[in-house]
Amino acid sequence: MYTFLFGVVLLVVGYFTYGKFVERVFGVKEERQTPAYANADGIDYVPMNTKKNSLIQLLNIAGVGPIFGPIMGALYGPVAFLWIVLGAIFAGAVHDYLTGMISIRNRGAHLPELAGKFLGKFMKHLVNAFAILLLLLVGTVFVSAPAGLLYNLMNGWVAMGIIVAAIFIYYILATLLPIDKIIGRFYPIFGLLLIISALGVGGGMLFTGAPIPELSFANLHPDNIPIFPLLFLTISCGALSGFHATQTPIISRTTQSEKQGRKIFYGMMIAEGVIAMIWAAAGMALFNGPVGLNELLAAGGPAMIVSEASVLMLGAVGGTLAILGVIILPITSGDTAFRSARMIIADYFKLPQVKILSRLWIALPLFAVSIALTFVDFNILWRYFSWANQSTAVIALFVAAMYLFIAKKNYWIALVPGTFMLMATTTYILNAQIGFRLPMEVSLIGASVISIFLVALFFFAALKARKENIPLEVTAPDWDDALAGAATAASVPKE
Incomplete structure (x- = not known):
């Protein structure tokens, strides 16, 4: 119990301390006009206030990752708390804040465009394809997961196909309509439901005195369970997630002032970390340890854990509301995944998006494509999603490190977590069944060599980029004519 509570306190303290430090390193410019005004188009570039943007950002980034991932991560025991807390403060929130703010400085650009600018044209094409693949996997996973939860909640009286079809219809509307029509109106309400459901489960555990295990030297290394690299890919969205780098530009295009960035980007990642802590604690405390948890996971996956924990802690009515909050999570990340994919493709081919046919x-x-992927086994999709997700985080952190290096600022805040996750993701793909299936010893050596080489290549490219004085910002006049044709005058009043 004390490890859990101390971890939550550390997350909050991290926001006010390290979050402030990262903000100071980046250097906000309150007077600088944000893309929401400079490129206002009434579709994707629409100014919205801090509270609304924060709740939308939380729902954008918090899919099933901060719930399903920590539940599966609970098999590792209390060491999962350690990764959630340290990962969220020093990696995940830094990742989200820097990608969001760099996007704001570059007219709301998505990760492929930023990778092309700061890591080279080849990386733009590579990351573009990689990001689309990730977003398709996210969208598909986030159709299957809520559909399964709804099916269980309704005891199967509605056909699974109907549920999936209804979710896809919603996704189409949320992807095509202006951001303030559905996402801007309903996400703040959904965000509150998400927070209330998580706090309900967490409060229930504290009130009933659930036996949340404590971290100790004895359980720091669980028997027969290798922590590295699996833990760092299993728990992704609650600690560090590259998916967030595909989502932050949605809100970078609606943020009114750079000063709001720490609350929106860094703060909401910390909030997601708290949610991850709650569900990891539930997984550890409520099902008779790793053995019972493993049996339930084998029987019904993380969705069954969510249902059982919610009803156990909050009763039938409260548990149902909590499950609905969890169902909303993937749906409200899946829709923005498809929206991001549309925006990335439009940016790549320089296609204006004012007309609905476009x-x-x-x-x-x-x-x-996503409908076709729903017929693939969920567990296989999740494994590829986990690796693609964390690999995208590595790319985003290296983009952020390059930006700070060129700006002659403290780039280590991005490069250190980026290098660590580069090592983890490379080791995983070399060793995993979905990868090259090499022995762990060989995988570790290979990952070390690859990581050292890529970090050396980073410094070589960074010194060259600093010498060439690559511009760090893009102002409104630099907006591409093909995309600016439909942009309205930047005269929208602040809320």
Whole structure:
């Protein structure tokens, strides 16, 4: 119990201390006009206030990752708390804040465009394809997961196909309509439901005195369970997630002032860390340890854990409301995943998005591919999603490190977690069944060599980029004519 509570306190303290430090390193410019005004188009560039943006950002980034991941991570025991807390403060929140703020400085650019600018044109094309793949996996996973929860909640009286179809119809509307029509109106309400449900489960555990295990030297290394690299990929969204780098530009295009960035980007990642702590604690405390938890996971996956824990802690009515809060999580990340995919493709091919037909012809093929992927085994999709997710985080952190290096600022805040996760993701893909299936010893050596080489290459490219004085910001006049054709004058009043 004390490890859990201390971890939550550390997350909050981290926001006010390290979060402030990262903000000072980056250097906000309150007077600088944000893309929400400079490139206002009434579709994706729409100014919204801090509270609304924060709740939307939380729902954008908090899919099933901060729930399903920590539940599966609970098999590792209390060491999972350690990664959630340290990962969220020093990696995840830094990742989200820097990608969000760098995007604001570059007219709301998505990760592929930023990678192309700061890591080279080849990386733009590579990351573009990688990001689309990740977003398709996210969208598909976040259709399957809530559909399964709804099916269980309704005891199967509605056909699974109908539930999936209804979610896809919602996704189409949320992807195509202006951001303030559905996302801007309903997400703040959904965000409150998410927070209330998580606090309900957490409060229930504290009130009933649930036996949340404490971290000790004895359980720091669980028997027969290798912590590295599996733990750092299993628990992703609650500690560090590259998916967030694909989502922050949505809010970078609606943020009114750079000063709001710490609350929106760093703060909401900390909030997600708290949610992850609650569900990791529930997984450890409520099901008779790793053995009972493993049996339930084998029987019904993380969705069954969510249902059992919610009803156990909050009763039938409260538990149902908590499950609904969890169902909303993936749905409200899946829709923005498809929206991000549409925006990335539009940016890549320089296609204006004011006309709905221009949005439609990009979106429909994405949905067609995602529907096909729903027939693939969920566990296989989740493994590929986990690796693609953390690999994207590595790219985003290296982009942030390059930006800070060129700006002659403290780039280590991004490079250190980026290098650590580079080692973890490379080791995993070399060793995993979905990868090269090499022995762990060989995988560790190979990952070390690859990581050292890529970090050396980073410094070589960074010194060259600093010498060439690559511009760190893009102002409104630099907005591409193909994308600016439909942009309105930047005269929208602040809320």
